[in-house]
Amino acid sequence: MSIKGVETRTRILREALGQVSKIGFEGLTLGPLADQLGLSKSGLFAHFGSREELQLAVLQLAAEDFRREVLEPAVHQSPRGLRRLLAILKRWFNRYPEGGCVFLAGSAEYDDRPGAMRDALADFHLQWRSALATALRQCQQLGELEPEVDVDQVAFELFAIAAGGHHDYRLYGKQAGGRVKAAVERLLRSCGAAPEKLIWK
Amino acid sequence: MSIKGVETRTRILREALGQVSKIGFEGLTLGPLADQLGLSKSGLFAHFGSREELQLAVLQLAAEDFRREVLEPAVHQSPRGLRRLLAILKRWFNRYPEGGCVFLAGSAEYDDRPGAMRDALADFHLQWRSALATALRQCQQLGELEPEVDVDQVAFELFAIAAGGHHDYRLYGKQAGGRVKAAVERLLRSCGAAPEKLIWK
Numbered sequence: 169m170s171i172k173g174v175e176t177r178t179r180i181l182r183e184a185l186g187q188v189s190k191i192g193f194e195g196l197t198l199g200p201l202a203d204q205l206g207l208s209k210s211g212l213f214a215h216f217g218s219r220e221e222l223q224l225a226v227l228q229l230a231a232e233d234f235r236r237e238v239l240e241p242a243v244h245q246s247p248r249g250l251r252r253l254l255a256i257l258k259r260w261f262n263r264y265p266e267g268g269c270v271f272l273a274g275s276a277e278y279d280d281r282p283g284a285m286r287d288a289l290a291d292f293h294l295q296w297r298s299a300l301a302t303a304l305r306q307c308q309q310l311g312e313l314e315p316e317v318d319v320d321q322v323a324f325e326l327f328a329i330a331a332g333g334h335h336d337y338r339l340y341g342k343q344a345g346g347r348v349k350a351a352v353e354r355l356l357r358s359c360g361a362a363p364e365k366l367i368w369k
Numbered sequence: 370m371s372i373k374g375v376e377t378r379t380r381i382l383r384e385a386l387g388q389v390s391k392i393g394f395e396g397l398t399l400g401p402l403a404d405q406l407g408l409s410k411s412g413l414f415a416h417f418g419s420r421e422e423l424q425l426a427v428l429q430l431a432a433e434d435f436r437r438e439v440l441e442p443a444v445h446q447s448p449r450g451l452r453r454l455l456a457i458l459k460r461w462f463n464r465y466p467e468g469g470c471v472f473l474a475g476s477a478e479y480d481d482r483p484g485a486m487r488d489a490l491a492d493f494h495l496q497w498r499s500a501l502a503t504a505l506r507q508c509q510q511l512g513e514l515e516p517e518v519d520v521d522q523v524a525f526e527l528f529a530i531a532a533g534g535h536h537d538y539r540l541y542g543k544q545a546g547g548r549v550k551a552a553v554e555r556l557l558r559s560c561g562a563a564p565e566k567l568i569w570k
Binding site (some may be wrong): 268290330 | 391469473474476477480481487490491494519522525526527528530531532533534536537538539541548551552555556558559
């Protein structure tokens, strides 16, 4: 693939991701997308053989963005344990006021449509749940959370708080932020976290 | 309105609600709906002047179903306190394996579209949150939950567990049920509920 080909592919994916966050994966249509980018429809098809191929590539780009903007900086900037966990959560939740979450919206679009998109979304959420469980396990290893706590259960509960918070952000605005933080603090205290360690930086 | 008019209106709304739980409120189209019911499009318009009017009436029917199937039996069959609260939650969560929740799906459809549907959904969720807060307050009055607990916060957290559980039910199936129950039990224990009172009947 030529440099120009890579550039065009990236430009298509960025524009498509921008559209998906407004109108959903199923709202994506190749004709209008090509027009918007000043490409012919066949020029766009040269990069993505089908609409589903494009949707999958957009989801992958969104997952890379998420990893780069949420997980990586928290891991690099915060030491293992509750500080890192809270840094991850803060970066995660801070994305919501900026726009709808394509992973939650995507689940709602595809949960009743078997196929590659549904599989890819189910996989994304499992991977994210597993990253959260790892961060929780590191807290246990440092003695910051009780060792008997089921980290997969707590990872589900953190996801649930995020899903509920996302819903409320979108419907009721900023007040959801306080609810989300209080919910996380209660959850982590119930897992043995010392209140003085629960500081959002 | 004649008896026959009431019957037809009910038949339209039931069919429309069935469709909405599969394809969403925005998937509803008057032409195909009229065909399905053996009505003319103008016959359907005689009952609902616009698509939005129909959508609002469908949402109202769904809210009545929800109240009748979730809240009312729990209130009638279970005494105030944790028993009633758990009965409400069980009936609520038991709806999820049967199909997608039109209230959660509706929020996702309308959270970025100002208008009567968004307002009606925001209102539904607030009313349900307020009913949960009342059930929690009754637990406090009976000494089953600590008096200093913020019931509106706990109502948000119960909603979040439901939203996360709904997501996981739809994507991963039945295993979500165990996660949801464990999450509720942890939440209520952290509010002072005695473990032996946390029995799902």
